[in-house]
Amino acid sequence: MKKTLLICFLTTLLGLSGKLFSQTYQLAGNPVNTTGWDLVSSAIVSGDFVQLTSDQTSLYGAIKLATPITLSYCDKWKVEFDFRIDGNGTAQFGKGDGFTFWYLANPPTGFVSGGGLGIPANASGLMVGFDIFNNTTEGQMSKVHLLYGTNDTAGSNIEYNNTPGSTFHSPDLISTQPFVGPTYKHVEVNGETDLTNPTNWIIKIRIDGVLIVDQSFAPYGGAIGMSQGYFGFSAATGGASARHSIKNAKVFVDKVPILNNTITPFVCTNPATGNGVVDLTSFNSQFVNNPGNYIFTYYVLGSSIPIATPTAFQYSGNTTIKVVIKDPSSTLCDNGDGVIQLNPTPFAANNATLTGCNNNNAGTAIFDLTTATVTNIPGVTMQFYPTLYDMNNGTNQITNPTAYASAPATIFVKVTTPQGCVSTAQVTLNHYPVVTVNDAILRTCFIETNPSTGLFNLVNATVSSQAGTTKKYYPSLTDAVNGTNEIPNPSTYIAPNGVIYVKVSNANGCYAIAKVTLTVIPPTLSSVLQDKVICIEDKTTLDAGPGFNAYLWSTGATTQSINNVGVGTYWVKLKTGDCTALQTVKVYPSEQPVVTTIDISGSTVTVYANGGTPPYKYSMDNINWQDSNVFTNIARGEAKVFVKDSYDCEPIVINITVPNLINVITPNGDGVNDVIDYSALSGKQNLEVSIFDRYGYKLYTADKSNRYTWDGTTNGSRKVPTGNYWYSVTWNENNKNSTPIKFSGWIMVKNRE
Numbered sequence: 001m002k003k004t005l006l007i008c009f010l011t012t013l014l015g016l017s018g019k020l021f022s023q024t025y026q027l028a029g030n031p032v033n034t035t036g037w038d039l040v041s042s043a044i045v046s047g048d049f050v051q052l053t054s055d056q057t058s059l060y061g062a063i064k065l066a067t068p069i070t071l072s073y074c075d076k077w078k079v080e081f082d083f084r085i086d087g088n089g090t091a092q093f094g095k096g097d098g099f100t101f102w103y104l105a106n107p108p109t110g111f112v113s114g115g116g117l118g119i120p121a122n123a124s125g126l127m128v129g130f131d132i133f134n135n136t137t138e139g140q141m142s143k144v145h146l147l148y149g150t151n152d153t154a155g156s157n158i159e160y161n162n163t164p165g166s167t168f169h170s171p172d173l174i175s176t177q178p179f180v181g182p183t184y185k186h187v188e189v190n191g192e193t194d195l196t197n198p199t200n201w202i203i204k205i206r207i208d209g210v211l212i213v214d215q216s217f218a219p220y221g222g223a224i225g226m227s228q229g230y231f232g233f234s235a236a237t238g239g240a241s242a243r244h245s246i247k248n249a250k251v252f253v254d255k256v257p258i259l260n261n262t263i264t265p266f267v268c269t270n271p272a273t274g275n276g277v278v279d280l281t282s283f284n285s286q287f288v289n290n291p292g293n294y295i296f297t298y299y300v301l302g303s304s305i306p307i308a309t310p311t312a313f314q315y316s317g318n319t320t321i322k323v324v325i326k327d328p329s330s331t332l333c334d335n336g337d338g339v340i341q342l343n344p345t346p347f348a349a350n351n352a353t354l355t356g357c358n359n360n361n362a363g364t365a366i367f368d369l370t371t372a373t374v375t376n377i378p379g380v381t382m383q384f385y386p387t388l389y390d391m392n393n394g395t396n397q398i399t400n401p402t403a404y405a406s407a408p409a410t411i412f413v414k415v416t417t418p419q420g421c422v423s424t425a426q427v428t429l430n431h432y433p434v435v436t437v438n439d440a441i442l443r444t445c446f447i448e449t450n451p452s453t454g455l456f457n458l459v460n461a462t463v464s465s466q467a468g469t470t471k472k473y474y475p476s477l478t479d480a481v482n483g484t485n486e487i488p489n490p491s492t493y494i495a496p497n498g499v500i501y502v503k504v505s506n507a508n509g510c511y512a513i514a515k516v517t518l519t520v521i522p523p524t525l526s527s528v529l530q531d532k533v534i535c536i537e538d539k540t541t542l543d544a545g546p547g548f549n550a551y552l553w554s555t556g557a558t559t560q561s562i563n564n565v566g567v568g569t570y571w572v573k574l575k576t577g578d579c580t581a582l583q584t585v586k587v588y589p590s591e592q593p594v595v596t597t598i599d600i601s602g603s604t605v606t607v608y609a610n611g612g613t614p615p616y617k618y619s620m621d622n623i624n625w626q627d628s629n630v631f632t633n634i635a636r637g638e639a640k641v642f643v644k645d646s647y648d649c650e651p652i653v654i655n656i657t658v659p660n661l662i663n664v665i666t667p668n669g670d671g672v673n674d675v676i677d678y679s680a681l682s683g684k685q686n687l688e689v690s691i692f693d694r695y696g697y698k699l700y701t702a703d704k705s706n707r708y709t710w711d712g713t714t715n716g717s718r719k720v721p722t723g724n725y726w727y728s729v730t731w732n733e734n735n736k737n738s739t740p741i742k743f744s745g746w747i748m749v750k751n752r753e
Helices: 278-289 387-395 477-482
Strands: 010-016 019-024 037-041 044-046 051-053 060-065 076-086 096-104 124-135 138-148 167-169 185-193 201-209 212-215 228-236 242-252 277-280 295-300 313-315 318-325 337-340 352-356 363-365 381-385 405-406 409-416 421-432 439-446 448-458 468-476 492-495 498-505 511-521 532-534 539-542 550-553 561-565 568-576 579-589 593-601 602-612 615-620 636-642 652-658 683-693 699-702 725-734 738-750
Touching: 037 561, 051 228, 076 124, 096 242, 124 278, 138 201, 138 212, 167 212, 201 352, 228 242, 278 295, 278 318, 278 337, 352 363, 363 421, 387 409, 405 409, 421 448, 439 579, 448 511, 468 477, 477 498, 477 511, 492 498, 492 511, 532 539, 539 579, 561 568, 593 652, 602 636, 652 738
Parallel strands: 352 421, 439 511, 532 579, 593 738
Antiparallel strands: 010 019, 037 060, 044 051, 051 060, 051 242, 060 228, 076 185, 076 242, 096 124, 096 228, 124 138, 138 167, 185 201, 201 212, 277 313, 295 318, 318 337, 363 405, 381 409, 409 421, 439 448, 448 492, 468 498, 498 511, 539 561, 550 568, 568 579, 593 602, 615 636, 636 652, 683 699, 683 725, 725 738
């Protein structure tokens, strides 16, 4: 064998060291499934095991794969199986002979009974025998024999083959690992390339987990260069009569998953030289996924020497390249071989047609010229030119072939294969029919909570009647062109007056853009319906005026006007077309005037008012009204003052007191006119009596402490000289406004000495 000895029967994929390996062949099940295997001679299936021989003499039996397995370039392999040697046996012959598993170059045509353990004479390959009969002592034993070469010793018995470096014979294991018995023993055989000598294999054998051998073996004889063979098990009884059985046989191989076994790329030759050059590594991705994870080696079929420069392999005629693909991190066998078949043929590029979208009827379409199907050969380079003249002279090459803007035209392309073969073709550029759109207008009523905006259903905009189109809506023309900021809910779009854009696309992906003008119908309100001011006790009429389609008042009325309306806030819904506007109107109570102060001078009463709406009218009896705020010849005592403003509402009423007028006092102690006495006003608020001389100097203040009287003295009790004095009496009336009253006059003081 070449550096490989894989006894390969792959079935299910198993994970090992992060890689995938598979069991291609196995002997398992109950009954054992032997599909793909040949039973030889006395071998039979018995339940969950294969019986190679029964416990009779002079029998041989084997089971082998029906077809050979190619095991090129394997780095590691693993075999597992269970065996049992039991039965009556022949005591004088150690109760049996033993059995072998093997990987043989040629289909066995004859088996050796007895000491040969069923191995054919001169068989070449790997043979691992489990021997229970010592041919020298003719006693029972338990030995493992290994031969990596040709079974060419006397008697075809590997027990006697001692070729240095290619054989192994274990010590007798009968005391620790007896092979004869009723129970199965589990065997694991591992092989891997000896990196110090790649033609050798390091073989490890374990029985029930106990390491029996671990060393490097060199092939000899017919095993040298062996690349395929048959895997099998054999046994023979000869003069012994033991039963030999196996089960649960499995061979594991980490097989590189090949996508394509054979690749036939287009290649051509230079007409001038008859040769071509190809980069063999460019096809790696067609053999495996992630080719960087593997090691590729290339051979011309029939040659064992790797191609030295696979990136620039020169060929002239039909050439078959064998590709060996290895996984450097695998733990088991790598047997991923592929083939690159090079069959040079003349190269000719094909004319092609590209059709693009004349979007928005701009007059040009954007073409990716590199997508023109002028050839299906991978790895070609294409150079595009606007005219045949330019292509022939290498001028004006199109520098942006992936985004070439053009009206309908014909351009030209020069196509060069990876092998340097050149051909030319023309590419016809066509336009799809344009998408036809028209601008539209949408009108909608204002939103009451935000009258400058409206709720639009953009879907209702009739911008295209072409069937099979789709529409998308955007707030700006730039967004529509770029497909950004799409309006997510076009059927419920709230916006003020303005525009939006609709991108209408057909099945070819072509589009045109339409503008939709959005108009918010503003509220139409009554110009005649105004707020009113009335007297609090009055009623009025509210009239919205004519010209509306419908009216609905807050009172429930549906007429143009409503009557007998008092002070309050009202609304009316005014319908114009399909829109309804809500207008609020208020009826205010008129502001009542307020009497701010009253001056009483002798019998003259002067009333001062503010607030309300002037001009005011005044009355002392609520019957006779005057414009003047001055009343004369008013009798002493209690009186009423009435004031109303221009609204002529119920007047306000102020109670006043006109004090008794005393003009002369003679403070001589005779009890007659000795004092001025205003104690009668003591019930008023803030009552104060002040006496002034003719220069305005205050001489005396009458208050609660002196019972609001003046006896012609100063506050220091000094008598004042005979003469005229002025007095001022102020107070606030006992009403809700505490109306201030000022009563003033003069008085003569006559002192009698």
